[in-house]
Amino acid sequence: MTQSPLYRFGLAGWLYASRCALPSAWAQRAVDDIVAKSIPRNASLEVTGALLFTGSRFVQFLEGPAESVVAIRQNILADRRHHDIVTFLSGGRVERIFSNWSLAYAGPSLFVADKIENLFHNGVHNTSEVIDLLEQFVIIAEANKP
Amino acid sequence: MFKKRVAYIVDSDASYRRRFALALRHQGLETRAFSSDADLVEAASYLPAGCVLLAIRGPERSGLDTIRRLLAQRSDMPVIMMRVDPTIREAVQALRAGAVDCLPIPCPMAKVRLALDYAYEILPAKVAHQQFIGEAAALRAHLTSREEEVLKRIVGGMTNRQIALDLAIGVRTVEMHRGNIMQKLRMDNLVALIRFATLAGIAGSNEDAA
Ligand SMILES: Cc1cc2nc3c(=O)[nH]c(=O)nc-3n(C[C@H](O)[C@H](O)[C@H](O)COP(=O)(O)O)c2cc1C
8 A cells, every 4th residue: 555755764554454363252352452462562662543343353543653563563463363454554644643542442333343344345435434433432432531 | 032022212203213113013023112212211210121222313412311311220221322324423422322333214124133133132131230230239228338438448458457547446346347248248258249349339449549
């Protein structure tokens, strides 16, 4: 996909979707484990973004220093808990969207699952919709904090 | 499969409400329709457990309020919000308010079924949970306010000595309260006490925390 000249030195972003390789009974555990590891690791690498899990698919947007995103990306690509990893967006970013990294949503919602399927059917045209979806979850979670 | 699956339909649009109810009955569900969310909220505490299909035609805020008020009374009822052309923001707000899903109006029956199948699948566990909450509340009524203060500190992780200092009472008195609490609640270990406190809505307190 688009490879901006900023990629090596500046801010980079990566949006991908994948399929969970684990039976549903184990999936929730795996998500808990991924979240527990990713919060400190991403923070230490100055990577922000959000993860979403529909019960069968993962969608994640990561942004941060290009070297950091590359490092995490290599880990994620090698992780056997998911497969069929499809990249929808990869390259330089002008500015950050997220102020930290979090789990945006993990649940059965068909509304959410449909938005993710749209990404596969309409491809690149829907990347902003999916990032918006992640962002809305994060914004509303922040607003609801006591 | 459940013998009796009840769907509560809330929609101010009378003709849509009737058609939707009919379509759901064709799917083998029992239905009860309400013309306003206020009517459902008012009746909520008397209704058998079921799924709520809540059509929000007006401003989104009122819909979110309804979801919250409904779940405050009936945390056992899965709520599916329905809306004409829901925006991402509206759907996410509904999910964050506790709805299990957000479906568009109109919605193909196959999709409604999918959402309902999931909702009815989790219903028994939700009903059991609601029942535990009810039992915990009933047990809590047996505790004196002093015993509740002691319990809060026990589940907050304080020792008898710390509790005694914190409440300015004797360690022996704390031990006595602890014994009485265990006996009244018919529990013999800390894990059970913590579980009870969570269900009864008694937050643990700890002098170190804060
Ligand atoms: C869907 C998915 C998303 C993940 N997201 C992250 C992430 O954002 N940050 C991270 O450090 N690890 C993430 N991981 C976990 C990594 O793949 C890897 O397990 C982690 O970096 C720890 O590796 P280690 O235990 O071998 O050191 C993710 C894994 C999966 C399956």
